[in-house]
Amino acid sequence: MKLAQRVEQLPPYLFARISELIAQKRAAGVDVISLGIGDPDLPTPGYLIERLQRAAEDPANHRYPESDGLPQFRRAIARWYQTRHGVELDPDSEVVPLIGSKEGIGHLPLCLIDPGDVSLITDPGYPVYEIGTMFAGGETVKVSLREEDGWLPRLDEIPADAARRARILWLNYPNNPTGAVADLPFFERAVAWAREHDVVIAHDLAYADVTFDGYQAHSILEVDGAREVAIEFNSLSKAFNMTGWRVAMAVGNARVINALTRVKTNLDSGIPQAIQEMAIAALDDPRDTMDAHNAIYQARRDRVVSVLRALGLRVEPPKASLYVWARLPDGERSSGDFAGRLIDATGVVVTPGASYGSAGEGYIRISLTTPDDRLDEALRRLAAFARGEQAL
Numbered sequence: 199m200k201l202a203q204r205v206e207q208l209p210p211y212l213f214a215r216i217s218e219l220i221a222q223k224r225a226a227g228v229d230v231i232s233l234g235i236g237d238p239d240l241p242t243p244g245y246l247i248e249r250l251q252r253a254a255e256d257p258a259n260h261r262y263p264e265s266d267g268l269p270q271f272r273r274a275i276a277r278w279y280q281t282r283h284g285v286e287l288d289p290d291s292e293v294v295p296l297i298g299s300k301e302g303i304g305h306l307p308l309c310l311i312d313p314g315d316v317s318l319i320t321d322p323g324y325p326v327y328e329i330g331t332m333f334a335g336g337e338t339v340k341v342s343l344r345e346e347d348g349w350l351p352r353l354d355e356i357p358a359d360a361a362r363r364a365r366i367l368w369l370n371y372p373n374n375p376t377g378a379v380a381d382l383p384f385f386e387r388a389v390a391w392a393r394e395h396d397v398v399i400a401h402d403l404a405y406a407d408v409t410f411d412g413y414q415a416h417s418i419l420e421v422d423g424a425r426e427v428a429i430e431f432n433s434l435s436k437a438f439n440m441t442g443w444r445v446a447m448a449v450g451n452a453r454v455i456n457a458l459t460r461v462k463t464n465l466d467s468g469i470p471q472a473i474q475e476m477a478i479a480a481l482d483d484p485r486d487t488m489d490a491h492n493a494i495y496q497a498r499r500d501r502v503v504s505v506l507r508a509l510g511l512r513v514e515p516p517k518a519s520l521y522v523w524a525r526l527p528d529g530e531r532s533s534g535d536f537a538g539r540l541i542d543a544t545g546v547v548v549t550p551g552a553s554y555g556s557a558g559e560g561y562i563r564i565s566l567t568t569p570d571d572r573l574d575e576a577l578r579r580l581a582a583f584a585r586g587e588q589a590l
């Protein structure tokens with residue numbers, strides 16, 4: 199059997215070496231604690247589960263949904279953007295619900311990329327931008343992010359040839375993996391750059407509502423004229439601890455939203471309607487859910503930062519996202535080696551920054567989604583390791 203090139207070309211699982219070490223440790227009886235995955239440990243709020251249960255009993259919800267979602271869900275998304283970001287959206291032309299934002303991110307290149315076209319992706323970055331582009335037959339050109347720039351891309355350094363062939367510029371703030379945030383002047387510059395080069399900005403706002411210390415994340419659509427060149431992905435996954443329900447949205451430029459809807463109509467049959475009803479309940483009645491979750495993540499963030507500093511890592515507390523991104527101590531070169539040594543000595547798993555691109559080398563990422571008792575045990579071990587004591 200011959201597999202297609204697009205599958206053969208999939209990069210090897212970058213976490214493979216660490217996974218092997220984890221398996222060895224577990225086989226040896228070590229209680230491994232993973233701080234690797236960004237998947238909220240807290241449950242979906244009970245009032246939303248009750249809404250889902252009620253909706254599941256309605257036979258109208260037992261049939262195929264529409265790919266472009268329930269009109270009332272699209273209207274709830276538009277209201278959400280108005281309340282959260284002061285952005286007015288036409289629910290019929292500027293909104294499409296998604297089966298998780300990953301689905302839309304993966305499918306967007308099918309709308310905009312022909313063979314030979316380029317996606318500009320940031321390095322480090324969420325891997326799906328690159329894979330979706332490759333599946334569509336396009337090329338990716340990486341734009342390195344640097345700590346001294348606050349992990350924002352230098353748009354004026356994008357080579358002219360890449361800018362000419364580019365169809366999509368991917369941005370993601372609050373950022374995975376760096377935890378960086380972007381202010382409105384940055385988004386204004388990005389929109390101006392995209393207009394000048396006739397490139398669509400795909401802004402990934404998956405971490406819109408995981409914010410700390412009173413910070414509020416911006417929608418790129420807050421910028422005047424942004425909807426002429428930009429679409430934005432947003433998700434209920436992290437805001438409402440709903441990663442398991444797969445419900446999200448793309449909003450913005452009507453032509454791109456229409457193209458994405460047409461691609462989806464041909465590939466999927468939409469989000470189960472009971473889940474859409476739960477999502478409407480979340481957006482229309484968020485209660486204090488997000489604040490309560492964020493208070494828990496913020497307290498974890500502060501404990502993590504202080505232990506990482508004791509380990510000699512350089513780290514600034516992030517204003518948003520589920521991640522602490524920390525620079526290895528001077529003299530340490532390989533994030534994979536460092537993560538491997540931590541597992542060996544403490545049984546604690548962190549993600550090597552190089553997993554997100556070569557510009558992530560020299561850093562590690564720690565997720566804040568481990569239950570408090572397990573996180574505290576992991577931090578106890580890391581602190582013991584920092585003091586040169588036996589950790590396990």
Ligand SMILES: Cc1ncc(COP(=O)(O)O)c(C=O)c1O
Binds near residue numbers: 299435
């Ligand atoms: C940057 C980023 N974008 C998008 C997603 C996908 O989120 P979902 O598909 O659950 O909406 C993730 C998931 O971790 C992410 O880190």
